[in-house]
Amino acid sequence: MKVRTRFAPSPTGYLHIGGVRTALFNWLFARQHGGEFLLRIDDTDAERNVSAALQPILHGFEWLGIDWDEGPTKDGTSSTGPHAPYFQSQRGDKYRAAAEKLLASGHAYRDYADPAEIVKLREAAEKAKQNFVYPRDWAEHPSLPENAGRIAEAKAAGRQAVVRLFMPREGTLVIDDLIRGQVEFQWANESDHVIQRADGTCLYHLASVVDDYDMQISHVIRAEEHLSNTPRQIFIAQSLGYELPRYAHLPYVAEPGSKTKLSKRKLPKYLLNKDFAAVNDHGKKIGLAIKDAEKRIDQAIVQILEDIPNEFLDEPDCISLLKEIVVKAQFAALDKSKSVFTTEFTLQMTRQILEILDNENYARSYIKSIKNASKIYDLIDETFNPVIVDFYEQVGYLPHAIVNYLLLLGWSFDDKTEYFTQEEMIKGFSLERVNKAPASFDPKKLMSFQEHYFAELPAKKKTPRMIDYLKRAGLLPEKTECSTGPEVTKIIEAAGDRLKVYGDILNFSEFFVSDEALPVNAEELTKTFAKPGARDLLAAFRHELAKIEAFEVGPLETALKAFVDARGVKVGELIHPLRLALCGKTVGMGLYDTLAILGKERCLARIDLMLSKQTA
């Protein structure tokens, strides 16, 4: 039998890191067996613009190199493949036909029960700590002629029926899972599930089983949360006379440092997670620079705080109360609008407020001061969150680093192999070696893969993407000259390992701004020039520098060393003021590289600028 696997995303507008792993394992398995991997769109409940919401997902897969043989076209507007369409919203007829078939064979029934009644019964069962057995009092089924009377009445009253599965009430089902092994279920514990709504539309389980069969899926590799759903799906498949696919249930991906499943609903919360925060801050810095959003400040905080009366700030409990308000506001905003925009908005505000509130005294004065402020709060991007794949593309990760990391999240080849080429992954993958326990996502380890692969990439290959970032941050004009490429490459080479992602080039903005516009770190400035003689030393070296003909790393180093030796000072005494004058900060690449790249003219100009500021 030909191996055919599938991944079935719903068009949510973004690609979740856990989903990617599931898709990756499906893809790997198919590729390894020379089979096919398909994408099927779970949009049975979609009212929104599917192709727009699908586009980021398809783009994410494309970026990661996970290609699909059948499914939606790349623009997400139509289907391509022998089993088209691959959108569940367009396959309703097939599901309805299957439902009819189940009805005809007695494997399903029309149910005229009142939904409100069912809810009550279910709650009662839970209260009584008992398994809820679905009552078939309103079931229209040949084996239950006693219901005929009341059903006739219900029909006459115009009550609508749903279609429910007529599940077995005895026996054991053993699922032979490729990852879990044999898992047993008692049929009696399975409830009569609804497969078709009163309005005739069909539900996920029916759709999924029908599609898997129709599309000849051989292996259903999916997240563990579906394990409990498998019995009813098997019942549907068997009742329809389908041959069963093999099942493999993957452990879910958990939050960093936790065993809790990563979930879309908690997206904003993740930025408060300390393991995500570092990675996110790094990314945010890049994101902010890209959008040239120095101005974006805490409008959200202002909004909340403006409503707070001043007297409130004198209350002893005001800080803890504010903390509560913030958390509530976050979730209220979440409920009100499902848009990520809102969640991003509130989470930014939450973080900032919580940071401020850590210091009570500061908080009081800050709140008071900001109450009068009015600033613009801009958003980076609605998908700017380290749980979403797009984040990594925006910040400038290598897709292979992500794929390699995800491969090892719940799977291992042996006790030491960590780095895999795509071919090695495909060759070495096996479901048998998939772990059963959930694995928590560690952004730091992902970063280590990124560093590894990024270091392997020659500077010249990084140049075009880095130029893109510089353009987007406004550090290079939209139309750059041909000579810019080699110049940027030189900077990339000199920066070396300091560049971990493409976006990191923005940390070296000093090479792209005018001498006058160079931002200078105020704190470092005060500290450095507070030292006696710092300014004079810099001034003296400026004259030395002016004499140098060959402005290159070697001669520069010789000259600087000779200068400090002659003066009997330590290298560091000169270097700090010099670096500050040239770069406006005290961290960065080698100083001789900096001098050489900047060139004599700009170096002298920047030193003069610094000296002129320090004379007073």
Added chain:
RNA sequence: GGCCCCAUCGUCUAGCGGUUAGGACACUGGCCUUUCACGCCGGUAACACGAGUUCGAUUCUCGUUGGGGUCACCA
């Protein structure tokens, strides 16, 4: 709560009856160094607990505890 799943360093994992319990990330001490980063050398750190089976259990069985999933006219 019913049902199901899971359990090795902080994290990802190796281990499939006898190992000084191995590797990676993170953390950390040192070296290198004008800063930062890299690199190099070193260190801390784990078998959830309790019974069995066995000459011997991290490994097999059962139980306890803990974690998680799932129980929709969502997917």
